[in-house]
Amino acid sequence: xxxxxxxxxxxxxxxxxxxxxxxxxxxxxxxxxxxxxxxxxxxxxxxxxxxxxxxxxxxxxxxxxxxxxxxxxxxxxxxxxxxxxxxxxxxxxxxxxx
Amino acid sequence: xxxxxxxxxxxxxxxxxxxxxxxxxxxxxxxxxxxxxxxxxxxxxxxxxxxxxxxxxxxxxxxxxxxxxxxxxxxxxxxxxxxxxxxxxxxxxxxxxxxxxxxxxxxxxxxxxxxxxxxxxxxxxxxxxxxxxxxxxxxxxxxxxxxxxxxxxxxxxxxxxxxxxxxxxxxxxxxxxxxxxxxxxxxxxxxxxxxxxxxxxxxxxxxxxxxxxxxxxxxxxxxxxxxxxxxxxxxxxxxxxxxxxxxxxxxxxxxxxxxxxxxxxxxxxxxxxxxxxxxxxxxxxxxxxxxxxxxxxxxxxxxxxxxxxxxxxxxxxxxxxxxxxxxxxxxxxxxxxxxxxxxxxxxxxxxxxxxxxxxxxxxxxxxxxxxxxxxxxxxxxxxxxxxxxxxxxxxxxxxxxxxxxxxxxxxxxxxxxxxxxxxxxxxxxxxxxxxxxxxxxxxxxxxxxxxxxxxxxxxxxxxxxxxxxxxxxxxxxxxxxxxxxxxxxxxxx
Numbered sequence: 001x002x003x004x005x006x007x008x009x010x011x012x013x014x015x016x017x018x019x020x021x022x023x024x025x026x027x028x029x030x031x032x033x034x035x036x037x038x039x040x041x042x043x044x045x046x047x048x049x050x051x052x053x054x055x056x057x058x059x060x061x062x063x064x065x066x067x068x069x070x071x072x073x074x075x076x077x078x079x080x081x082x083x084x085x086x087x088x089x090x091x092x093x094x095x096x097x098x
Numbered sequence: 099x100x101x102x103x104x105x106x107x108x109x110x111x112x113x114x115x116x117x118x119x120x121x122x123x124x125x126x127x128x129x130x131x132x133x134x135x136x137x138x139x140x141x142x143x144x145x146x147x148x149x150x151x152x153x154x155x156x157x158x159x160x161x162x163x164x165x166x167x168x169x170x171x172x173x174x175x176x177x178x179x180x181x182x183x184x185x186x187x188x189x190x191x192x193x194x195x196x197x198x199x200x201x202x203x204x205x206x207x208x209x210x211x212x213x214x215x216x217x218x219x220x221x222x223x224x225x226x227x228x229x230x231x232x233x234x235x236x237x238x239x240x241x242x243x244x245x246x247x248x249x250x251x252x253x254x255x256x257x258x259x260x261x262x263x264x265x266x267x268x269x270x271x272x273x274x275x276x277x278x279x280x281x282x283x284x285x286x287x288x289x290x291x292x293x294x295x296x297x298x299x300x301x302x303x304x305x306x307x308x309x310x311x312x313x314x315x316x317x318x319x320x321x322x323x324x325x326x327x328x329x330x331x332x333x334x335x336x337x338x339x340x341x342x343x344x345x346x347x348x349x350x351x352x353x354x355x356x357x358x359x360x361x362x363x364x365x366x367x368x369x370x371x372x373x374x375x376x377x378x379x380x381x382x383x384x385x386x387x388x389x390x391x392x393x394x395x396x397x398x399x400x401x402x403x404x405x406x407x408x409x410x411x412x413x414x415x416x417x418x419x420x421x422x423x424x425x426x427x428x429x430x431x432x433x434x435x436x437x438x439x440x441x442x443x444x445x446x447x448x449x450x451x452x453x454x455x456x457x458x459x460x461x462x463x464x465x466x467x468x469x470x471x472x473x474x475x476x477x478x479x480x481x482x483x484x485x486x487x488x489x490x491x492x493x494x495x496x497x498x499x500x501x502x503x504x505x506x507x508x509x510x511x512x513x514x515x516x517x518x519x520x521x522x523x524x525x526x527x528x529x530x531x532x533x534x535x536x537x538x539x540x541x542x543x544x545x546x547x548x549x550x551x552x553x554x555x556x557x558x559x560x561x562x563x564x565x566x567x568x569x570x571x572x573x574x575x576x577x578x579x580x581x582x583x584x585x586x587x588x589x590x591x
Contacts, residue, residue, distance in 0.1 A: 001466070008456065015415060015459040016422070016436065017452060018444025030453055031460070033515050038404040038470065044477050052475035053482055055308065056294050056531045056556075060337045074201035078426035087424050090438050 001039065003032040102127035107173045107267040107321040114172035117161065121172030125154035125216055128174045132265040138582035139241045141260040143179050144187050145219030153216045167214030170328060174218035175210055176260045176269035180227055182301040183207050183217060190303050191235035192225045194421050194428045194446025204301020205336070206270060206312050206329040213328045218266050221256030225448045226418065227277055227305045229253050230520045233511045234450040242284060243579035244546055248504040251281030258285040261315045263579055268325050269315040274305050275406050276524025278313045279536040283499035283549020286538040286576065288322045289315050293556045294531035295340030298333030306413035309528040317576045319537060319566045323347040342557055349564040354388035356565060359492030361396045364523055370502040372542040377498045380539040380550050383572040392492050398481045399526045403518055405481065406525040408461050408474035415458030421446060453514060478529050485530040489555040494565050497523055499536040499549030523551065533559050535566050540574045
């Protein structure tokens with residue numbers, strides 16, 4: 001799999017990460033070399049139906065009890081914009097759409 | 099008693115509990131040293147002397163009132179800046195978290211407070227713990243106390259350098275692919291990554307959740323065990339925290355009959371001659387003391403870097419999705435929410451973090467998921483089985499911790515793949531969830547420390563620390579780095 005600047009821009013859009021065209025060219029070069037290295041895994045012989053390791057522990061359950069959580073004041077303290085009750089963000093719905 | 103900053107953690111706690119020294123004297127001795135050395139090595143991102151003294155006075159007050167503050171009474175412990183302390187910054191060495199002040203303590207921080215420790219500042223790291231040299235820190239690199247033109251290693255380079263230079267007797271780091279053991283090796287101290295699940299990750303800012311573990315730095319194996327004992331154990335707030343009993347870390351014993359496996363893959367191409375020579379000398383001493391050296395093979399370990407650089411960035415791309423400018427941290431401008439997200443992340447993340455987010459997003463994206471992430475998970479499972487089979491034949495594994503001693507700052511900064519390959523000997527332990535410890539086995543002709551890595555089966559910390567104590571007694575003892583020159587001439591960058 002070769003990675004070119006257009007592919008970098010496609011992935012960057014998925015990741016909601018602004019990347020300018022110069023940066024995309026540099027990143028494409030780096031990512032292409034890295035992906036070339038990790039492509040070596042294709043050569044590893046694995047048995048049919050080999051299992052995957054996603055998790056070390058056992059399934060963990062806990063009682064469905066209400067517990068204390070962060071106070072609103074503490075949760076809002078780090079927000080770049082808030083009104084004392086809610087986090088504030090730029091308008092989500094355009095006028096024409098509403 | 100020698101100078102207080104030269105003492106180990108156990109000795110300091112004993113002195114404070116026995117009223118031979120006050121916690122305030124201990125704190126001041128380390129503050130004095132830290133404030134003088136930090137200009138040269140830049141180990142700390144934040145260190146507030148008054149806050150440190152406040153905690154120390156409180157310990158002294160409790161002792162005066164007849165209380166016992168605990169096994170780390172008055173002992174300064176430096177914390178990597180990806181661990182949350184209520185009311186103190188936690189930047190992860192990233193612009194995106196520069197304004198962030200956590201509203202709660204990490205589990206390990208609660209444990210330290212309960213043990214009477216003095217929280218001693220926040221140490222430098224590669225941004226979000228992604229890197230092997232601290233050169234990815236948004237606030238500049240940490241320098242190796244043994245040679246200021248070289249790296250202290252990474253990502254927990256600040257913690258390693260602080261302990262090596264006597265700025266703190268203990269420090270905590272986090273290890274996702276070697277980020278405790280590699281800097282410990284390059285700075286000549288003990289660094290240890292516990293079994294996955296032994297230490298709660300609650301309050302550790304996540305990088306790759308199936309690999310991250312918090313672990314200790316110290317100048318001796320005993321002190322590392324003391325710190326791990328304090329932080330280990332079940333915590334319901336981390337669903338991956340293990341219910342298993344914490345292993346007994348105080349075991350002592352000689353090496354007679356201990357089966358030490360030496361994986362041939364760890365001595366291949368790319369291993370520096372001087373590192374190989376020091377590690378082989380160390381293995382010879384273990385053998386001389388009665389250990390049985392067994393040649394073993396872990397053929398899949400050569401794929402460790404490839405598996406790691408799919409799994410870790412994939413998890414990172416998901417974990418770092420939370421930095422969107424809404425709840426905390428930096429916010430960029432934008433007319434729409436999506437534009438604000440992209441601007442925030444584009445401005446806030448550094449180049450290496452962007453590379454890894456993109457790599458992970460690619461590996462998880464439609465059409466590539468099975469070929470990359472799916473395949474990596476399968477190879478990872480096979481690696482774990484291979485490791486388990488190996489531990490049926492041996493008690494511990496021994497290898498170099500790193501392929502080379504500390505490299506020069508700038509040497510690998512522009513070549514991400516070369517930087518990634520410096521983790522080749524450490525990532526396997528993370529992928530397999532097993533504990534591993536690095537201790538110094540001597541210095542190169544240039545005076546640079548070299549690490550010997552010991553690895554044990556899951557929850558085999560008892561054997562690991564017993565073997566490490568016995569090995570430590572056979573190896574050159576810790577020695578202090580030279581005092582930095584008074585001027586700025588050694589600061590090359």
